Amino acid sequence: MSGSxxxxxxxxxxxxxxxEENPKALFCxxxxxxxxxxxETPTIQHLQLVLAAVAIGFAIAFTLALLAHRRHWLQPPxxxxxxxxxxxxxxxxxFLLLPLTGRGVDTAVIALTAFNLQIIYRNTLIGLANVPxxxxxxxxxxxxxxxxxxxxxxxxxxxxxIIAGLRIATVSTIAIATLAVFVSGWGLGEEIYKSxxxxxxxxxxxxxxxxxxxxxxxxxxxxQRAATPWTRKxxx
Amino acid sequence: MTPVGxxxxxxxxxxxxxxxxxxxxxLVGGFSQTVELALTQLEVTLLALALALVxxxxxxxWLGHRGTGGFFAVAIGNAGRGIPELALIALMAAVIxxxxxxxxxxxxxxxxPPILTNAFTGIRQADRASVxxxxxxxxxxxEILTRVEMPLAIPTLMAGVRGATIAIVAxxxxxxxxxxxxxxxxxxxxxxYGENGVVAGAICVALMAVVLEFGLAGLQRLLTSxxxxxxx
Numbered sequence: 532m533s534g535s536x537x538x539x540x541x542x543x544x545x546x547x548x549x550x551e552e553n554p555k556a557l558f559c560x561x562x563x564x565x566x567x568x569x570x571e572t573p574t575i576q577h578l579q580l581v582l583a584a585v586a587i588g589f590a591i592a593f594t595l596a597l598l599a600h601r602r603h604w605l606q607p608p609x610x611x612x613x614x615x616x617x618x619x620x621x622x623x624x625x626f627l628l629l630p631l632t633g634r635g636v637d638t639a640v641i642a643l644t645a646f647n648l649q650i651i652y653r654n655t656l657i658g659l660a661n662v663p664x665x666x667x668x669x670x671x672x673x674x675x676x677x678x679x680x681x682x683x684x685x686x687x688x689x690x691x692x693i694i695a696g697l698r699i700a701t702v703s704t705i706a707i708a709t710l711a712v713f714v715s716g717w718g719l720g721e722e723i724y725k726s727x728x729x730x731x732x733x734x735x736x737x738x739x740x741x742x743x744x745x746x747x748x749x750x751x752x753x754x755q756r757a758a759t760p761w762t763r764k765x766x767x
Numbered sequence: 768m769t770p771v772g773x774x775x776x777x778x779x780x781x782x783x784x785x786x787x788x789x790x791x792x793x794l795v796g797g798f799s800q801t802v803e804l805a806l807t808q809l810e811v812t813l814l815a816l817a818l819a820l821v822x823x824x825x826x827x828x829w830l831g832h833r834g835t836g837g838f839f840a841v842a843i844g845n846a847g848r849g850i851p852e853l854a855l856i857a858l859m860a861a862v863i864x865x866x867x868x869x870x871x872x873x874x875x876x877x878x879x880p881p882i883l884t885n886a887f888t889g890i891r892q893a894d895r896a897s898v899x900x901x902x903x904x905x906x907x908x909x910e911i912l913t914r915v916e917m918p919l920a921i922p923t924l925m926a927g928v929r930g931a932t933i934a935i936v937a938x939x940x941x942x943x944x945x946x947x948x949x950x951x952x953x954x955x956x957x958x959x960y961g962e963n964g965v966v967a968g969a970i971c972v973a974l975m976a977v978v979l980e981f982g983l984a985g986l987q988r989l990l991t992s993x994x995x996x997x998x999x
């Protein structure tokens with residue numbers, strides 16, 4: 532693997548830019564201007580990894596949370612199971628999967644999904660549990676069935692917590708997906724890993740990841756505000 | 768999907784040195800090397816955790832007690848999750864240099880957000896009536912913080928410490944990139960340790976995280992006052 536780092540260093544020299552004299556400089560704009568295009572593919576790969584992991588994680592966690600909300604006896608085993616997934620560090624999880632799924636994007640997506648499951652599951656469950664009993668009683672009094680109660684009352688009222696969970700999951704997954712390079716060679720981690728000893732490359736790769744995280748965080752926040760107009764009225 | 772390494776092979780690697788693919792079949796791995804790497808990982812984890820605690824805990828407790836700066840504490844918490852660990856370690860190594868001090872600083876940055884945010888919210892959420900009662904019987908502000916608010920906030924405070932510990936011990940895995948040879952060496956230098964070495968490294972890191980988690984859960988039980996245990 533250090534061989535690939537060496538190759539990358541040679542590649543940097545060939546691509547030119549003012550960094551040749553001082554590759555150790557904190558940031559060389561000239562190099563950045565000439566080489567920004569090389570970050571396009573890793574950025575798209577990174578997006579794909581994160582979106583796949585968060586979408587699958589959300590589908591599984593949301594379903595499990597609805598089940599556990601309805602059948603309380605499911606809660607302790609599910610909490611333990613998702614807790615174990617969370618405690619096993621994502622770095623380790625990537626490699627623990629190797630004997631099962633081998634190297635590749637699948638392995639990276641599975642590990643990232645397992646990581647954000649717990650966050651989304653816990654927030655969804657808390658959101659559903661926090662719906663006031665009086666609201667639930669009123670809805671039943673109006674003659675809502677269990678299903679109507681869930682989808683028309685409980686899920687909408689739990690939306691702020693559910694989206695808060697999604698925001699945490701998305702932001703953390705974007706950061707941790709940089710480690711996917713070790714099992715799949717995908718994502719922004721690839722560029723960062725190639726740039727060891729080359730600060731400019733690390734800053735651009737890491738910077739794109741941070742911007743991506745901020746962008747999704749802001750988007751989800753706006754979605755939450757749009758989806759729950761009553762929270763604005765209550766606070767304002 | 769071609770499986771890489773095997774669990775059985777990895778467990779063998781942990782206990783029994785195996786001939787390496789390179790370095791002329793020299794023996795690598797085995798119990799003594801694993802213990803050595805694990806101790807390094809534990810050392811750098813505890814150092815970074817201690818640094819993060821010193822930097823973030825007093826600040827979070829103070830802000831929570833005063834009830835100001837909530838936006839700051841929560842914003843730091845949110846931003847902290849978005850820091851790509853690989854970039855952080857690589858940048859530290861490239862700019863400041865390698866070594867245990869730099870890795871400790873880089874890792875402690877990961878521990879600050881959960882500790883700070885949870886310290887703030889934990890203290891904020893302490894029962895106001897209890898705090899008023901404490902003030903009423905003439906406790907000083909420091910006494911209120913340490914003898915009323917902190918004991919009530921122990922679950923939230925410890926959740927922050929546990930989150931920080933898991934993040935730090937996980938990321939200490941990539942510390943070999945910055946010259947600190949932790950269990951991650953098995954993972955990063957696959958050309959030396961082979962496929963089973965990679966899986967062995969992952970197993971050890973996972974075990975260490977689980978052990979630390981159990982240890983902190985035990986510590987939390989010790990720190991929870993007897994009165995609070997009775998009430999739940």
